[in-house]
Amino acid sequence: MIDNNHKTAVIFGVRNDSSIAYDVAVKLHRSGCRIALSYVKDTKDNVLHLLRELGLSEDRAMEVDVRDEQQIAAFFEMVSATLGPVDYILHGVAFGSQQVMCYSLPGSGLPAPGYLDIPFEDLMDSFNISAYSLLRIVRVSLPYLAQEASVLTLTYNASQRVFPGYAGMAINKAALENIVIYLADQLRDKQVRVNAISAGLVMTTSAGGINGVRKLRKMGRITAPLGNIDVGDVGDTALYYFSGLSRKVTGNIHFVDGGFNIMGVAIDEKG
Structure with a gap:
């Protein structure tokens, strides 16, 4: 059992009970960690619930637009004042419009971009x-981070x-991974570690915007040696990174x- 008593986590990206960030928040809480959650207007009710x-008190949450440095700073100031130095940060936010994700709404009659x-x-x-936003959040958080933060x-x-x-979301993920490795180097003097989980496709609300998501899940079930994953598998791995x-x-x-990710080609059900 991972013991996170006296630790504090700031979590960006809880959407609803099917989201990865939701599962991570629950597991951190169960490990003894103090958690604080950000939300946007569309997710406020689910986060407070x-x-x-x-x-936990609803005071543990704050509306934060990750494009706004001042809002991020206010969030970390609140967390630091009430819960102490921040040991863990989860960056679980992502967004792509229909134009970026190249899909059209069912029944719209419009072709996908x-x-x-x-x-x-x-x-x-x-x-x-x-x-x-990962770069921005880390930059703003530095004065509030505990020693050996993750x-x-x-x-x-x-x-x-x-x-x-x-x-187009793939462009963002490629950039995100590059930011991770450069931050890991930049923060060496502060002994802050920066990592990423590359999760398999799970049926979250966000995944609903991916063209052919159900076909991809079927391919994963057949092709991946261990089959498809769920949010709990990601949450379990996150707990490793949010621990000593x-x-x-x-x-x-x-x-x-x-x-x-190790497979070169898809295979059929007979192997």
């Missing part, structure tokens, strides 16, 4: 939220391989995908 469900036609402005807003983000294998349905067990691990892109 989680806190009530865990018997093409990859070659992704608007620059849409992509930059998506990049700001999904990738650059920062963790969530990525996907589309950063390295072609998943047509992931479209990973104190000498940094700059790592950790696959939790049932081994899907």
Whole structure:
């Protein structure tokens, strides 16, 4: 059992009870960690419900737009003042518009946007939220971090391989992974470790925006040596990074995908 008593975690990206960040928050709480959650207007009710469900005060949450440095700073100031230095940060935020993800709404009658036609402005807003926000959050958090703090983000294998349905979001994930390794080097003097979990495709609300998501899940079930994963598998791995067990691990892109990433080609059910 990992003991996180007297530790404090700041969690960005809880959406609802199917989200990876939700599972991580619950498991950190159960390990004894003090948790604080950010939310946006669309996720406020779900975040506050989680806190009530865990018997925690709603004061542990704050509305934060990760594009706004002042809001991030206010959040860390609140956490530091009430819970103490921050030991762990989960960066679980991502966003891509229909134009970035290249999909159209069912029944709209409109063709899906093409990859070659992704608007620059849409992509930059998506990049700001999904990738650059990690750099911004770490920069703002430095005065509030405890010694040997751990920062963790969530990525996907589309950063390295072609998943047509992931479209422009793959650009963001590639950038995010590069930010991880450079931050790991930049923060060496502070002994702050920075890592990423490359999760297999799980059926979260966000995954619903990926073209062909159910087909990809079927491929994962057949192709990955250990089959598909669920949010709990990612949460369990996150707990390793949010503990002393990973104190000498940094700059790592950790696959939790049932081994899907090692396969060169898809295989059928007969192998």
